[in-house]
Amino acid sequence: MFLSIFDIFKIGIGPSSSHTMGPMTAAGRFLDDLRGGRDKEPGAGQMAGLGASLHGSLAFTGKGHATDRAVMLGFMGFLPDTLNPDSVEALEEEVRQTCTVTPDGLGALRFDPQVDLVFDYDTALPGHANGMILKAFDEVGNLYLQETYYSIGGGFVLTATELEDMARGDANALHAQKAAIGYPYPFGSAEEMLKMGAASDKSIAHMKEANELSHMGKAVLDKGIMRLRDAMFDCIDRGLRMEGELPGGLRVKRRAKHIHDQLLSEQGRNLSQPHTINDWMSVYAMAVNEENAAGGRVVTSPTNGAAGVLPSVLRYYRDHCVGANDDGVRIFLLTAAAIGGLIKHNASISGAEVGCQGEVGSASSMAAAGLCAALGGTNAQIENAAEIALEHHLGMTCDPVGGLVQVPCIERNGLGAIKAVSAASLALRGDGQHFMPLDNCIEAMRQTGLDMNTKYKETSQGGLAVNLPQC
Template sequence: MFLSVFDIFKIGIGPSSSHTMGPMTAAVDFLDRLSSGENGRFDPGSVAHITASLHGSLAFTGKGHASDRAVMLGLLGFRPDAVDADLAEKRLKELHETSTLTVAGCGKVRFDPENDLVFDFGPALPLHANGMKLNALDENGDILLADTYYSIGGGFVMTEAELIASENGPDVDLHEEKEAVGYPYPFGSAAEMLQMGKASGMSIAEMKRANEESVLGAEALNSKLDAIWNVMNNCIERGLSQEGELPGGLSVKRRAKGIYQRLQSQSGSNRQQPHTVNDWLSVYAMAVNEENAAGGQVVTSPTNGAAGVVPAVIRYYRDHCVDCTREGIDTFLLTAAAIGGLIKHNASISGAECGCQAEVGSASAMAAAGLCAALGGSNEQVENAAEIALEHHLGMTCDPVKGLVQVPCIERNGMGAIKAVSAASLALHGDGAHFMPLDNCIETMRQTGQDMREKYKETSLGGLAVNLPEC
């Protein structure tokens, strides 16, 4: 098994990786297929009309997550990692006025945002809670190309055929395939990861680096890691400087700037409480998730809804830990990505599939492992740190109020960051030996997600989403 660091950490926009970035990516992919005439099967110039529908969680929380806006941006050719905000708003305004898209190779194509984008509140599509259908028709209404896409969490998107093939493919074949194309350490479980580390004498970060360098080379890898951290840190800085209300109608006020200013004013004071470090962790995480809720640029870590945990703990490492180094940040990112890849491969990082345990829980496990590694932990201590953090998020539901990634999501990222640091510290005080293996904890999370009622899995039909204060 091999998932790149840059599959886990993807630059995109808020408020959701599965509900914003995923639909946008699917729409762009559909355009590319139209422009090729699906490899010559039809004349691209005959495409006259495009329709779309959102299903399952994409429908129930799509308005709050701006999924409709994301589909339209994708059909306008915008990709999540390169959205010019001003140009995007201009193109959306034109689309609403003209109901016309300009598609490469196809020319002018009809798409009426009011009628051609449907929120289907019926049963979810069979393969995943986040389903989306796209259709291209000719002037006579005959279908030229139609497909179903699934947004499976963290901005990952698969067509129906791809998802079926991935579920049917045995893991052993995946391992053999990855070894054949040159990845030296294609571990598919934490047990394999520890075995490979012991046999090679390498750390988890060193093995992950060797896998990445076999494709990218050292210079490109370092450059891309720098870019990921820079976007994360810039997001923190933006969040710490902004004020006002977040969009969506809940009248949630940005709090990160005010908390940050109070923490700065108290710095060095004799009256500063020892638990203030938790406030720093929380404010870094909240800054990111307030930016995400406002539709700003973030890094999936491993999702947008959990995007604040890893950056907050890295910032904590950089600004508050003894003997931190720039190389330590790379070690952190590489190790965290290794853990995130294992969780995605063996369970899920999708709130719509397994609840928030799969989002903030996964992010906390990644951050705990990353911090443990950056502070010099052994592979066994790193695996222990990830397990502790994930174990204590098991069963957490995803119940965003009004479908917005605000309540309880923003504060929940702060709590995930605090748990990550505590887990790393506990692991570093041990020798790596512990009762519950990470693999077992990941499997428990998967089973818990399967057993969880649908209303607690990013539908806003249960939990905090329906227990609102009376005005």
């Protein structure tokens, strides 16, 4: 099994990797098919318009997660990693006013969001809770081309055919083929990862690095890792500067700057309690998730809804841990990506599929492993840290109030970061031997997600989403 660090960590925009980045990416793929001359429907005339229908969680929380805006931007030809977040509102207004998009190479196409973008609350697509159907039409409204896409979490997008191939096991065959052509450590489970590490006398980070270097140069890898680091820290810094209310109607106020100002004012005055370090971790995470809620630039870690956990723990390592350095940052991110790949491969990182245990739980597990590795932990201790953090998020629901990635998401990231540091510390105090293997914990998360009622899986139909403050 191999997922690159740049698959797990993607630079994009908020508020959601599955509901914003995924649909934008899917729209981009659909445009590529249209440009590539994919066979159109028999009898269709010249292409003249576009349409989309959103299903499952994409319908129920799509408006709060800006899925409609994401589809518009995708049909305009924009991609999450290069789009300027500050231009989004003007671009959306342009489409709503003109009812037209003009993607490169395809000319002007009719797209009226009021008519051509449908939130289908009644029809669930069979492949995944985050389903969407994209269409192109000719001048008189006949179907020109249609494709079904699934946004499976973390910005990953599959067509219906690709998802079916994966379900049939073709994906496993593909992973085996990839391993045969050059990935030296194709571990598909934590058990395999530990065995390969023991046999090669290599750390998890070094095995992950070797896999990456088999398909890219070291300079490219190092530059990419530092770009991820910089994007994470830039997001924290921007979040710590910003004030005001978050969009969406809940009137949730940004708090990160105020808390950060308090923490700075207490430095050097012997006013801080020992537990104040938790406030630092919380404020770093909250800064990221306030930016995410505002549609700013974030890094999927492994998702947008959980984007604050890992950057917070990485910032904690750099600014608060003895002996922190750039090599430790590399080790942290490579190790975290390895754990994230295992969780995605064997369970899910999608809140719409398994609840928030798959988002904040996975992020906390990844961050715990990364910190443990950066602080010199053995492979066994790293696996233990990842398991501790994930285990204590099992069963966590995804119940965003108003369909917005604000309540409880912002604070939840802070608590996920604190759990990650605690898990890493506990693991470092031991010898790596523990009762519950990480693989079993990941499987428990998968099974729990299957059993979880859909009300608690990013539909805003249960939990906190329906238990609101009384006015």
